[in-house]
Every structure is written in C-alpha cells, then in structure tokens.
Amino acid sequence: MIVWGGFDFVGFLNTGGRYTPSADTWTATSTTGAVPEGEFGHSAVWSGSEMIIWGGNSNSGRLQSTGGRYCAPAGPTPTPTPAPHPAFFTGETALGGGFYYLQFANGTPFGYYSYLPAQNFIYHLDLGFEYFFDANDGHSGIYFYDFMSNHFFYTSPSTFPYLYDFSLNAWLYYLPDANNPGRYSHNPRWFYNFATGQWINL
16 A cells, blocks of 8 residues: 655645555655655556556645656555545435535535545535535534635535534535536635624635
C-alpha cells in the first residue's frame, strides 16, 4: 500500500510511505527526483509497477493539471477499500466516472459529487471539498467540515439546504442557483443567516 500527499491543516504534503503487510513495516517514499508539488484531493492509481498521481489542490491555491509517477518494487495489485457511502446519501444515483447525483426523498436536491480516495471525503461540485461523518442523531443527520470556509456544518435530508453552522451558532439557508435548477451558489457561496436576517458569503 502506498500513501502520498494530503493536507495537515498547515499545508499540502508531497511526502508519503509504503506499507509492507508481510513485514508490518512502513518505508518513506523518496523525496529525491521530480517529486510533485504538495497536493490534496488528487487522484491516484496503481498500474502494477508504479503509482500515478494527477490533479488536486496545491499550496498555490489552484487545481492542478499535472502529476507524477512513483516507481516502487512490483507486487500484486492491491484491492482498494471503497469510501463509505453514508446512510445520509440513500438514493444516490451513480452517473459513471466516479460521480453521483442525490435528490432526497422530500424532493430537495443535494447535487453532484464524487468520493475521494481518502475515506469520508467528497468533492461536491457546488460545495467543494467536504469531510463528512454521521451525527448518529436518529435523523440520519450528518456533519460536514467545509474546507473553503473552515466551518463545521450540520444538516439532514429533512432540513437541507438549511445548514446549522457551529462557528456562527446559526441556521443558514444555502441559496439555490437561479440559472441552474438543482444547483447551489458557489464561488462565493451565499447563505441566509437566520440569526441576523442577513445574506452572508463564506
């Protein structure tokens, strides 16, 4: 198993490690040669003899259109561990290419998204990078950590697109995109803050 890159809440990483199950040991990936810029959210595949990474976010703040190959001792192709699909997303429709669309039973669209290789991460085409975990509140609620605004949100199928922002201690209403039914505002993201009665963007 090879892991590489990521984000440590300080910056994007361009280091990694190889795990050898038979020896139960880790070996650091080499930092010599044409090591790619530190990235988060990149794609990675194993060809049978090397790992290829592509894209992702970098310290420059831009989505990358570059990548690199990590050559490691050949071995059997690992069986990937699929990212969990939370109960919150019951009813999602697979669109192919790793993308999904979700409309809740009450008719409210959640939108388009894909699961990232790192578990519990999705990339939502409107919301951006999100980290999710089950709230275990009996309402299939879910917590999101939003990387664009650095806020924690809570929502559930019955309340979306109403989100509770723990940083603001207020319910927010995610503004739909009038030009794209079923989509939501982004770049910037507009919310209605029910505590202040004001529109805000995060």
